[in-house]
Amino acid sequence: MKKSLISMLGVLLIPLFTFTSCQQPPEINLEDVTRVITTLASDEMEGRMIFTPGIEKASQFIQEEFKAAGLEYLDGMNSYNQQFNIYSIAPGNVIISIDGKVVDAQNFLTISKAESLEWPSLEGVNVLTVTASDNFQTKYGEISRMPGKNLVLVDPAHKEFFGRVKGFTLRASRATEVNNEDATVMVLTSQTAMKNLSVKIDNNVTAQSLSNVTGKISGNRANEIVLFGAHYDHLGIREGMEGDNLFNGANDDASGTTAVIALAKYFAAMNKKPERTIVFVAFTAEESGGYGSKHFSEQMNPDEIVAMFNIEMIGKGAKEGPNTAWITGFEKSSFGKLLQEAVEGTEFTFYPDPYPTQNLFYRSDNATLARLGVPAHSISTTQIDIDEDYHKASDEVSTLDMEHMTNTIKAIAKAAEGMISGAQTPTRVDPSGLR
Ligand SMILES: [Zn+2]
Structure with a gap:
């Protein structure tokens, strides 16, 4: 008796509940x-x-x-947490030699998102020059965004600006990916041509975690x-x-x-x-x-x-x-x-x-x-x-x-x-x- 009363109530309650939720918009x-x-x-x-x-x-x-x-969850995910990494990249150990001679640390700067890279020779390297009469500031803006392997020979007339840029490139930068291919190396030198080049860059790369929160209907x-x-x-x-x-x-x-x-x-x-x-x-x-x-x-x-x-x-x-x-x-x-x-x-x-x-x-x-x-x-x-x-x-x-x-x-x-x-x-x- 008890049992059937409960199930009867259940039958009554379900439509009532549905009715109520229909009437009240969220x-x-x-x-x-x-x-x-x-x-x-x-x-x-x-x-x-x-x-x-x-x-x-x-x-x-x-x-x-x-x-x-x-x-x-969004398609292909098993939580609301959309985790990904960005990278903090700071210059570490860099050795640059031109025609067998190691370049002084104060006379080069590197722009690279690599963990480590090595150019054993001039092969595949784009050699560019910044002459004494060039506007280095303008040229720097263009060159620093160029893809590929670039070596830039900068006339010593630009020593002061070169020093300022170098200070800037020594700070850690953030990147969404580590890129072991592209890099730009700038050398302060009166040389405008060379026979041999070797570049070895080891950067300090740290992955840092970020998360969006995502969901869908x-x-x-x-x-x-x-x-x-x-x-x-x-x-x-x-x-x-x-x-x-x-x-x-x-x-x-x-x-x-x-x-x-x-x-x-x-x-x-x-x-x-x-x-x-x-x-x-x-x-x-x-x-x-x-x-x-x-x-x-x-x-x-x-x-x-x-x-x-x-x-x-x-x-x-x-x-x-x-x-x-x-x-x-x-x-x-x-x-x-x-x-x-x-x-x-x-x-x-x-x-x-x-x-x-x-x-x-x-x-x-x-x-x-x-x-x-x-x-x-x-x-x-x-x-x-x-x-x-x-x-x-x-x-x-x-x-x-x-x-x-x-x-x-x-x-x-x-x-x-x-x-x-x-x-x-x-x-x-x-x-x-x-x-
Ligand atoms: Zn805001």
């Missing part, structure tokens, strides 16, 4: 937005600087949130992707600075990362499978060379990315008043116009970036994807020209307007509907028109 709410940004911008995360335990904690937290949302169209991204790294702790030296980066860009998490939860909680696939990414290293978005873009086919919403600094109200946000690179695709259309009739408005002289389109991760043709734009609300907390230790949650932020995330969710359903497709960005 919500982007102030409490969860506040909880997420407060955690990301807490002192415990140490300002989320790359290569620190603080950013590892932030990555863990974002992964947990993606899991709570129920996101899937599969749509009916696997090869059409709408992308939401924001960078979760920031500037960390500045040693030797008096007073508050912990850069929490609440607005920049814990606010955007919070939006990505909130949007992941919002779209994942929909009962219906989306038409287009939705990908969510928290980028690393935006503040240190954009290595996160670069690596991410290399794992994707950019032609499949229909649109990218890059969300940057939405924690403070915009110039045009409440319920507004602006879009960088507005004229570069129809993305901005489509967003405007999508929120027509609501309280919210999108408008073009009011600070064109700041070149903000090029100052975030969207530019990496835009250069591959993706309609990739940043959405922001901060008055960057007068903001007193930008890249300061004072960029803390207490300076932000949570209600404004929540409303902005809701507006982005609404604005993206047509792109996710396939009703709207922005025009591509023309990479040839970009820097």
Whole structure:
């Protein structure tokens, strides 16, 4: 008797539950937005600087949130953690001989991303000269970017500039890959020709680990992707600075990362499978060379990315008043116009970036994807020209307007509907028109 009553109740409860969840659309709410940004911008995360335990904690937290949302892993991955290496390369031991004579250390410099390389002879080496009357500064700019094996004989008239450049090349540089082929060797010498050359370079190379956090909601169209991204790294702790030296980066860009998490939860909680696939990414290293978005873009086919919403600094109200946000690179695709259309009739408005002289389109991760043709734009609300907390230790949650932020995330969710359903497709960005 008991048993059958329970199973009867079960039968009744299941449709009731389904009915209830149909009636309540998922919500982007102030409490969860506040909880997420407060955690990301807490002192415990140490300002989320790359290569620190603080950013590892932030990555863990974002992964947990993606899991709570129920996101899937990207194709070919078995976690949300998109790990990759970059390399710190510093000159180590270098020996250069010309016509059997070892060149003095102060008279050569090397530009190389090799762990070690050896040129036993002049074979395959491009020999160039910088004469006394050449503009070495201009020539250096060209030559230092040339691929292949290059030996540059620099007239001693350029000794001073040569010394300055040498100082610069002795510092460790970062590279996304170790390249044992290409190198440029510059020698300060009055010689303009030679018979024999030998070069041996041993650099000090250290691999350093970085991670994006990525996840997706599969749509009916696997090869059409709408992308939401924001960078979760920031500037960390500045040693030797008096007073508050912990850069929490609440607005920049814990606010955007919070939006990505909130949007992941919002779209994942929909009962219906989306038409287009939705990908969510928290980028690393935006503040240190954009290595996160670069690596991410290399794992994707950019032609499949229909649109990218890059969300940057939405924690403070915009110039045009409440319920507004602006879009960088507005004229570069129809993305901005489509967003405007999508929120027509609501309280919210999108408008073009009011600070064109700041070149903000090029100052975030969207530019990496835009250069591959993706309609990739940043959405922001901060008055960057007068903001007193930008890249300061004072960029803390207490300076932000949570209600404004929540409303902005809701507006982005609404604005993206047509792109996710396939009703709207922005025009591509023309990479040839970009820097
Ligand atoms: Zn930023």
